[in-house]
Amino acid sequence: GAGVSQSPSNKVTEKGKDVELRCDPISGHTALYWYRQSLGQGLEFLIYFQGNSAPDKSGLPSDRFSAERTGGSVSTLTIQRTQQEDSAVYLCASSLTRGDYEQYFGPGTRLTVT
Amino acid sequence: AQSVSQHNHHVILSEAASLELGCNYSYGGTVNLFWYVQYPGQHLQLLLKYFSGDPLVKGIKGFEAEFIKSKFSFNLRKPSVQWSDTAEYFCAVNARFSGGYNKLIFGAGTRLAVHP
Numbered sequence: 001g002a003g004v005s006q007s008p009s010n011k012v013t014e015k016g017k018d019v020e021l022r023c024d025p026i027s028g029h030t031a032l033y034w035y036r037q038s039l040g041q042g043l044e045f046l047i048y049f050q051g052n053s054a055p056d057k058s059g060l061p062s063d064r065f066s067a068e069r070t071g072g073s074v075s076t077l078t079i080q081r082t083q084q085e086d087s088a089v090y091l092c093a094s095s096l097t098r099g100d101y102e103q104y105f106g107p108g109t110r111l112t113v114t
Numbered sequence: 115a116q117s118v119s120q121h122n123h124h125v126i127l128s129e130a131a132s133l134e135l136g137c138n139y140s141y142g143g144t145v146n147l148f149w150y151v152q153y154p155g156q157h158l159q160l161l162l163k164y165f166s167g168d169p170l171v172k173g174i175k176g177f178e179a180e181f182i183k184s185k186f187s188f189n190l191r192k193p194s195v196q197w198s199d200t201a202e203y204f205c206a207v208n209a210r211f212s213g214g215y216n217k218l219i220f221g222a223g224t225r226l227a228v229h230p
Contacts, residue, residue, distance in 0.1 A: 033218070042118070042204065043220040056217065091158065093218075103218060105150075105158040 002026065004106035006092050012112045013082055021077040021109045025094030032075050033095075033103060034059075034067060038088040046090075049075060082113045116141040118207050120221035127195055127228050135190040135224050137205035146208040147188040148218070149179055153201045161203070164188065175199070200228045 005024040013019050025032050034046040045059040049069045060066070064082075069075040079086055089110050093103040121136035139145065149161040162173025169181040179190045188205060205221040 035218075035220075042120075042222040043206075043218070045217050045219070048217060102160065102163065104160075107157040 004092055004094055004104055006090075006106040006109050008109060009107065010110045010112075012114060015084060015113055016081055018078065018080045019082055019111065021079075021090050021111070023075045023077070023092030023094075023106060025073065025075070025092070026104055027073075029094035029096050029104075030072065031095045031097060031103075032069060033093045034075070034077050035091040035093065036088045037091060037108070043091065046077070079111075082111075084113045087111055087113045116207060116209055116219045118205055118219050118221035120203075120205050120224050122224045123222065125224055125226045127226070129197055129228055129230055130194045131228075133190070133192040133195045133199070133226070135203055135205075135226075137188045137190065137221060138186050139188065139205075139207045139219075140186065141207060141209055141219075143209060147179070147181060148206040148208065149173065149177070149188075149190050150204045150206060150220075151201050152204070152223075158204070161190070195226075195228050197228050197230050199226060201226060 004026055007022045030051055032049040035043045036046055037043050047054055047060055047067050048056040051072045052069050064080045067077045089108040091108045092106045095103045117140050119138045147164040150158045151161045152158050161177055162171050162179055164171045164181045172178045177192050179188055181188050203224045206218045208218050
């Protein structure tokens, strides 16, 4: 079946602009996660959704970052007033339930802030 | 706080050489352990996982990992690497939180380059 999809695959934006990154989880997966992979760093947890609610936003680096999920499916990660340090690959993952250990990752969105 | 350490950031091997990538974690509770692989231009894929039972787990493509609880380690091994194993490898720990969900804590990754 279809895996996790993300769009766009690449995004180049100017410093100060807002960007929206989209994630389509695997159909039927109730849990959705956003991670960030910066150059030379591991993957950093950003936020977790169960259904449409986000019980854990502890990884969001600043109030410029926000995310929402609608219909228990698609999620959008929004970065306002982008900074150069926001440049990274943003990965989305989903799992069947919140207690399911295995997470399936999308291909990521490579964000470059110039 | 939970953390995961991968000892080698870059590893270069010749084909047929043996591979061992180190991974240590810090978390006192029950953990589930994973190795993910990211081939060039591809997304993260699960290589193998440990939940419970036999501490020696076998994954895809001939990889295996051993969970040593006393050492808080979960090292990845392969007896004979191939050029196609060139990739970045991530160790991850999954700890159950009070909300009943699972958050993956990743190591920084190890870039493996295998030369023919």
